[in-house]
Amino acid sequence: MTAIDLAQEFPQDPAVVYLNHAAVAPWPRRTADAVTRFAQENLARGATHYPRWLNQEATLRQQLAQLIGAPSTANIALQKNTSEGLSAVAYGLQWQAGDKVVISDQEFPSNRIVWESLADQGVEVVEVNLAGPEPEQAIIRALDPDVRLLAVSSVQYGTGLVLDLASLGAACVEQDIWFCVDAIQSLGALPFDVNEAQADFVVADGHKWMLGPEGLALLYVSDRALNALRLHQYGWHMVEDRGNYDTHHWDIARDAKRFECGSPNMLGAYALSASLSLLLEVGIHQVQRDLLARVKYLEQALEELPQVELITDTGRPQRSGIMTFRHREIAAESLYQQLKQQGVICACRGGGVRLSPHFYTPLDRLRQAVALIP
Ligand SMILES: Cc1ncc(COP(=O)(O)O)c(C=O)c1O
Numbered sequence: 389m390t391a392i393d394l395a396q397e398f399p400q401d402p403a404v405v406y407l408n409h410a411a412v413a414p415w416p417r418r419t420a421d422a423v424t425r426f427a428q429e430n431l432a433r434g435a436t437h438y439p440r441w442l443n444q445e446a447t448l449r450q451q452l453a454q455l456i457g458a459p460s461t462a463n464i465a466l467q468k469n470t471s472e473g474l475s476a477v478a479y480g481l482q483w484q485a486g487d488k489v490v491i492s493d494q495e496f497p498s499n500r501i502v503w504e505s506l507a508d509q510g511v512e513v514v515e516v517n518l519a520g521p522e523p524e525q526a527i528i529r530a531l532d533p534d535v536r537l538l539a540v541s542s543v544q545y546g547t548g549l550v551l552d553l554a555s556l557g558a559a560c561v562e563q564d565i566w567f568c569v570d571a572i573q574s575l576g577a578l579p580f581d582v583n584e585a586q587a588d589f590v591v592a593d594g595h596k597w598m599l600g601p602e603g604l605a606l607l608y609v610s611d612r613a614l615n616a617l618r619l620h621q622y623g624w625h626m627v628e629d630r631g632n633y634d635t636h637h638w639d640i641a642r643d644a645k646r647f648e649c650g651s652p653n654m655l656g657a658y659a660l661s662a663s664l665s666l667l668l669e670v671g672i673h674q675v676q677r678d679l680l681a682r683v684k685y686l687e688q689a690l691e692e693l694p695q696v697e698l699i700t701d702t703g704r705p706q707r708s709g710i711m712t713f714r715h716r717e718i719a720a721e722s723l724y725q726q727l728k729q730q731g732v733i734c735a736c737r738g739g740g741v742r743l744s745p746h747f748y749t750p751l752d753r754l755r756q757a758v759a760l761i762p
Contacts, residue, residue: 408732410545410597411744412708416663420661421674423659440600451661456608457581463614470591477568478605483536485510486534487511488532488534490530494541500513521728524552531560531565538556539569543708546699550712557585569585575592576672577709591608592605595606600656600660604657625645626640674747679723683709730760732757
């Protein structure tokens, strides 16, 4: 274990068992403290120390680059949320009638609607059914010569299914297809290697496993993709010589900052950076081990309940932080409400009740939650 005092970092209300990190996570103490300090600083001195704020923002970019194994922060843009990042990709690429985008049939609406919105440009969305024994192969089979882009979540939000990105990325490279990964259900929970995945685009908001606030997301764009995206938002902040307000000449920033048109979400940067500092201190492999031990505990405890059936496929080679199950007699929505009334915060997703602990969740809280299932 780490030297970090997790009870100190996560002093959650004892009346609450928080198993909803796949939706919106609680913050660690250091994040709440960082936000308080930032508020106090604003109160007392406004933006007197703005250069320090910019350093904090630069630190956040480094942390995000580290989390995905990006070669450089030049490939990292900060966005409002996953949907905004995906929209920058969908409306940045140039399409021709007859082009296809392949997605899975389990995607969160953010990673479906944006591609469907291209229908008026003649783009067809092909949804691959992931229910079979080899979901990656099913996706690869759908990659025909008309496919321009593959867009999948690294972990499916409802079932927790983990896709092998390396095999998908390799297939995309072989067929010259753009590869776009919604990594919101991975980052902060599981190791992620953008080089191994050979992804052109990686998008994720910080409010789930990264333990940050809503409203600040990562958009990674590979070197080869950077110049392929047409820009749709312009402003003082996305130019090469930003801060030179006197010149009327401007060039688009050479790096991924070109996707950031105006002033940054500095409050969010302070918060997310604090959250990531915790995850990086623990180490993402340790986070994964501790999280998967908790998911395994849930799996075994649920398997002992005859009234319950697991929806998450527990036979997959890789596992996520999501464990979804259904009750044989009680509808998911009703069970979810019952659990919520008793302080178990979870979600109704993927045809059942979705539990998503994090690496720090005390085991006795998990025991408590499972004991409340009627
Ligand atoms: C797979 C996936 N993508 C995206 C989102 C959220 O998108 P956004 O950051 O645009 O709110 C969620 C939230 O549940 C999700 O599960």
